[in-house]
Amino acid sequence: MSLTPIGSHKVASGMLQRYSHTSKTLNSETTFSIFLPPRASEATRLPVLYWLSGLTCTDENFTQKAGAFHAATELGIAIVCCDTSPRGEDVADEDAYDFGKGAGFYVNATQAPYNHHYHMYDYVTRELPEIIEANFPVSDKKSICGHSMGGHGALVIGLREKGQYAAISAFAPIVNPVDCAWGEKAFSNYLGDDKNTWQAYDACHLLSQYEGALPDILIDQGTEDTFLHDQLKTPQLSAQLPVDQSNVQIRYQLGYDHSYFFIQTFIAEHLAFHARALGLIDYPFEL
Numbered sequence: 001m002s003l004t005p006i007g008s009h010k011v012a013s014g015m016l017q018r019y020s021h022t023s024k025t026l027n028s029e030t031t032f033s034i035f036l037p038p039r040a041s042e043a044t045r046l047p048v049l050y051w052l053s054g055l056t057c058t059d060e061n062f063t064q065k066a067g068a069f070h071a072a073t074e075l076g077i078a079i080v081c082c083d084t085s086p087r088g089e090d091v092a093d094e095d096a097y098d099f100g101k102g103a104g105f106y107v108n109a110t111q112a113p114y115n116h117h118y119h120m121y122d123y124v125t126r127e128l129p130e131i132i133e134a135n136f137p138v139s140d141k142k143s144i145c146g147h148s149m150g151g152h153g154a155l156v157i158g159l160r161e162k163g164q165y166a167a168i169s170a171f172a173p174i175v176n177p178v179d180c181a182w183g184e185k186a187f188s189n190y191l192g193d194d195k196n197t198w199q200a201y202d203a204c205h206l207l208s209q210y211e212g213a214l215p216d217i218l219i220d221q222g223t224e225d226t227f228l229h230d231q232l233k234t235p236q237l238s239a240q241l242p243v244d245q246s247n248v249q250i251r252y253q254l255g256y257d258h259s260y261f262f263i264q265t266f267i268a269e270h271l272a273f274h275a276r277a278l279g280l281i282d283y284p285f286e287l
Contacts, residue, residue, distance in 0.1 A: 003135060006031065012069035013038045018059070021131070025123040026086040027116060032128065033059045035069055035079040040137045047141035047166070047278040048132060049271070050124065051081045052157075054148030055182070056102045059083050062147075065260035071268040075275040078138050082128055084149065086117040098182050099189060105177070106153030107201050109190040118190055121201075124153065125161055143274040147171040147263060148232075149182070151219070155203035158215055167277035169218040169270045171263050172225055175237040176204040182231050207240040217248040218273045220266050222256030 007018035014037040023030045040046045049072075051062050059081040062068070072079055085091075085104030092113040093100035109118035133140055144165045146154035151173025158168030177183020178198045187198045199205040207214075221234045228234065238250055256262040275281045 003131070011035070012073045014040070014069060014073050016063055016069070018063075023086070023123060023127060025119050025127045028086040028088040028091055030083050030087060030123070031059050032083070032131075033063050033081045034132065034136060035063070035072060036136065036138075037073040037076055037078065039076055040078060042137050045137050045139040046076055046078045047143070047280070048078045048080055048129075048138050049274050050128070050142060050144045050154075051079060052106060052124065052144070052146030052150030052153040053081065053084050054146070054150050055084070056097050057084050057150075058102075061260070062263075065264070066267050067264045068267045068271060071271045075271055076280055077271060077275060077278070078136070080128070080132055082124060085120065088117075091117045094189075099185055103149065103186065105149060105183075105186045105190065105201070106156065107187070107190050110197070111190060111192050114190050120153070121157070125157055125164070141166060141278050143167045143169075143278060145169045145171075145270055145274065146173065148227075148258065149174055151175075152177055152183075152201075152203065155217075156201050156206060158217070159203065159206040159210060160200070162212070162215075165215065166279075167216040167218070167274050169220075169273055171220050171266070171270075172222060172227070172232055172258050173203070173219060173234075174232055176202060176233045178202045178205070179236070180231045180233060204236050204240050207237065214245060214248060216273070216277050218270060219248075219250045220253055220262075220270075221250065222253050222258065222262050224255055225258045225262075227258055 003019040009016045018033045020031045104120040106120045108121045109115045144154045151170030158165045
């Protein structure tokens, strides 16, 4: 696998590096960014938090706006951010912010012409970790987190890939995409008209059918998020939880919106949540 460096910055005493590569899963060029705390080395291979971004984003939105790297350095967590869709002139697209390039929804598309490139689920869960673990001083321990469309991706991947992720967290996730305009548009085009096939990428459905002990989950949702009731529908996920499910926390944060200002405010808490699940700190995560 050939990685092409396209940027490097020292930050929070660690290094943020950006690479492009040809993805065999996406059949296109793609990019990712990786933050390595200063203690990362072949002798000290660190666990990884995979971050999934939302509609219209690239791998750079989180790295430039989230303010996560001081906490990541203190806790000893590497952070990997991928793009939100395949890219390139031959990649099918639509002139819309909520579908096509920048809006891959972390699914494996089955419908032409999108099925040639749009396999973000397999890229995030298979190809990208293989690349990261083979080329950087990290371990195979990992967690997953995301925002909005990326929060949807984190929940779906974490629930489907049992045992692969130590914990799941999300900011303002789309929890019930089979029942909102963003999800209906994306799924009908990527997956076809049979809504039964959509349920494999719907966190509410996956939670309702989940067998065994749930992974640790933390969700933060702003009360002033203009997308809360029509697109995100957080209460519908709460309705699927068992009454005694204490390791799943859904927090409504008073006055916060959908922006990265919201993420900046609580990202250190999310990193501490993942650090506990990854065995980096031994005290319980406190609300």
